[in-house]
């Protein structure tokens with residue numbers, strides 16, 4: 210099977226993770242090592258998925274990559290700079306859209322939040338909001354409130370909000386886990402389209418191996434906790450991808466099988 214290859218030719222990686230280690234409750238009786246040693250790079254424009262058994266530390270890793278959580282040791286650099294907080298050029302989308310959108314704000318105002326924080330003026334803000342809502346297939350819901358939309362539509366709003374200030378990188382933690390199967394396929398295709406249109410770098414954590422193969426250029430496979438990198442698998446599937454033909458191709462089947470073996474062997 211294809212395995213690890215150097216991800217970057219020439220340019221510096223957008224994200225570089227070196228010997229990341231994360232323990233919770235250090236020095237206390239309930240100290241717990243979640244991540245033992247994780248190293249990988251993400252190149253500009255690349256789509257990297259992270260998979261691993263339940264409890265492998267996927268959410269912990271993503272939080273460390275976003276600057277929300279400080280590693281115990283090791284180094285995470287975004288565009289060459291060590292992370293100390295969430296950088297402006299990076300956006301995060303979580304699984305639970307119902308907790309990430311502000312229920313008391315209209316869709317337009319939800320999407321406006323990061324633009325206001327970034328100091329974007331009113332006129333330009335309104336233009337950006339209309340653009341990103343159109344980009345996620347939600348042209349005319351701006352005056353509605355989140356609770357008036359379906360789960361899939363709310364997650365589209367969360368994605369639009371994450372894209373509003375034109376980040377260089379999007380980090381996503383199980384972003385499609387709370388929607389039904391058909392909506393999940395639609396959202397997977399949406400994120401692939403958005404990625405292609407905006408030339409954005411994406412790191413997405415999922416427990417769903419098929420989803421990882423369908424979306425990624427490379428898949429980082431974590432071992433069980435405390436996690437290390439089991440293997441980095443290259444995904445040589447053509448783009449644009451298609452839910453029917455890509456998923457039924459022989460290469461897809463082989464990759465899926467290989468990843469299943471890796472993940473279940475270390476469960």
Ligand SMILES: Nc1ncnc2c1ncn2[C@@H]1O[C@H](COP(=O)(O)OP(=O)(O)OP(=O)(O)O)[C@@H](O)[C@H]1O
Pocket residue numbers: 233234241242243261262263264265266267268269270416434
């Ligand atoms: N705030 C915390 N305090 C203490 N331990 C924690 C904390 N958050 C996570 N852990 C522990 O760290 C380990 C990794 O958890 P994490 O949620 O990162 O894994 P995961 O791979 O995302 O899990 P899942 O696939 O079940 O969502 C687990 O053993 C968990 O109990």
